[in-house]
Amino acid sequence: MAKATFVVPALRQYPQVPAVTPGTMAHSAPFVAKPEFQAPLGFPGELADDWQAQAIAKMGELLGKYRSLRVYMDSCVKCGACTDKCHYFLGTKDPKNMPVGRQDLMRGVYRRYFTLAGRIAPKLVGATDFTKEVLDDWYSYFHQCSQCRRCSVFCPYGIDTAEISMAAREIMDSIGVGQKYCNEIIGKVYTIGNNLGLPGPALRDTLEGLEEDVYDETGVKVRYPIDQVGADILLVTPSADFFAEPHVDGLIGYGKVFHEAGVSWTLSSYASEAANFGMFIGSYENMRRISLRIREEAIRLKVKRIIFGECGHAWRVAYSFLNTLAGPWDFLDSRYPVPQHICEFTYDLIQQGKLTFDKTQNDDKILTYHDSCNVARGSRMGDQPGGQFDIPRAIIKAVCNQFYDMDEDTIRKRTFCCGGGGGLLTDDLMELRVKGAQPRVEALNNVMQEKGVTHMAAICAICKSQFTKVLPYYGMEMDQIVSLHQLVSNAIVLTPREDDEDDEDDDDSQALDDDDSESVDEAA
Amino acid sequence: MSFLTGLYAFAFYFAALVLVAGLTWKVVQYARTPAPLKIPTTPAPITNSGVVLRMTREVVLFESLFRGNKWTWIFSWIFHFGLFLVTLRHLRYFMDPVPTPIAFIQPFGIYAGFAMVLGLAGLWARRFLVDRVRYISSPSDHLILGLLVLIGCSGILMSFVVHTDIVSVKAFFLGLYSFDLQPLPADPLLLLHLFLVAGLMIIFPFSKLLHAPGLFFSPTRNQVDNPRERRHLAPWAARLEQR
């Protein structure tokens, strides 16, 4: 078990709602961004003397730009339906981690400066001046929200605390109080192209390595192309896929699926990141700037389709926002949705009977599936509502013999966040991450006990990293979390190379026929 | 014309003005504020008619609240349904002749008052008994409940115990339409009831009672899930593209 300087919550057979215990997480706050990480995003470096006036002005601006914020500030009736729904409250007992408790940090300020009642009788309606203490509370607790939207499922008005956290972070950024983790990462996307700061040559190296590994293991030449002009499909995937376990096993899986589909595809070193942390900080401008890199690459590489790899919030931004931020996509092949999820692609092939699996390859595992919050509650797959739940499960069942779902209250639209989403996947928030994972891990533990489940599949880079780190705190193994396409990769029966070659007739693959893959990649 | 009649006439003109103007202002404000991104809580309907259905379930059945908390849902639904019937029943004091549907619900409407107060009592009890709900309640949350309970109780008392001269009350309200002030009976219970109702009308646009119009404008509930098929662009976001 990993060592902890705090008490790791217990896992019980039946979930319990904790008694309200104020202040348990008041000390939790991520590192503040230094000026050098603020500037590239267009934010001031530090707090100015008139920060309060600036913040209130910014709030007024956002109230005029976002209907969600405007309506949600007014509408809450304090019914309490959301109070026991947030994994951070359940794991920390801190009432400011109840969704409405979190919202009220902003609502108090809203009422004070933007409503008649709050101006006349602040005490009566819970309005507060925007003091430094309140700002500190904002910084602390708006960085204890993973923007998972679970609360919005249960609120009678659909009040989405994620919208409020995003607005709060944007207001704080605008007065120079940014979060280091998110803002540094966004800077890396602008300068290097991805969150992990992996430059093009490193990516090419990694992909060549993958080609060799897969060839050694299977005897089949599966390609992992990058920056290939004229490919049909641009694959945009989280940069963790290039780098870490279990993510990279997923990437191997995507390549095998493309190989079997006989389509030409490519990654891009310029748009080498599916994640879009612009959403976490609530910045439309930064989210748009990151998204436009994908558009530029789609044009430059002359692709016909865009497919996203396994990443939760990336898929939300891609599915729900990409058309808005970087569309219209009329230059792409209109027969396919833009963008598509890799699971949609794989699922279609399974439906058409184009993939062959040897399910016994996964017989060493008994699987369950973690619905990532952003996929579950902020996006869709396929053409029916709920496809985001059914399609990944259908794929798992197609490639594995043994699958059990976790408790119904903890999956699908009620899924619990992994505890590391929303820009909180940083070591300075370890206590929060461990405690916030409690509801999910508890449900996992229960299917492990009852059904003998050994592994949990996920389609989100943040979930995978978070569980890898957090499961050991609960006495579990880090490799119990697997990529969904890792399971596909294990089971897929690859067609030997000759067939592959017949399908392709462009020059690049001619070069490949001559077994000259290295020079192709270098030329690309 | 007595001083009381004049005072109450003024109070109701004022309250009606504040209610109508305040709500109009809020609704226009909500409608004018763009929703720049597609944020329906998914799974969400993929057609307009699906959204109408989802919204209807929310408004009529409180679907999300049902998912969230069964006790709150029960009390809340009893209260609101009671309030709805009571409001319909009261329309008879504001129209002449009384339309048949309104006349028809009269017997139910009378008892709906009890339902309303019962629901409110349950909701209020939660504010004391459940530690989480206690934590989030501010004085105004208690006051609004108190206000509604008082309105309900004074109304029930007039229906069942200390009757007032309801014919004169109706004449008073009908008179207000044509600025022809008719005397209002000076029963203390009636005066209290009407005073609180005028108060409710006045605070409506400035309080959490805005949840009623708010629900219809909630993007997580009223948006169609079709972002890949249709490009959604707010005016201020479109201006970014011109740069």
Ligand code: HEM
């Ligand atoms: C479209 C119409 C309306 C809908 C859909 C609606 C829905 C709801 C819901 C779902 C709740 C939360 C549960 C609860 O705490 O009771 C609530 C609370 C409340 N509603 Fe409404 N409502 C509507 C109209 C009204 C009106 C016209 C009034 C009053 C004049 C009102 C007064 C209240 C009050 C006072 C509460 C808070 C109860 C508490 O303190 O727990 N509602 N409403």
Ligand code: SF4
């Ligand atoms: S969005 Fe998720 S993390 Fe944030 S308050 Fe709601 S339930 Fe909690």
Ligand code: SF4
């Ligand atoms: S469920 Fe919605 S209305 Fe009820 S307390 Fe939470 S945010 Fe407020």
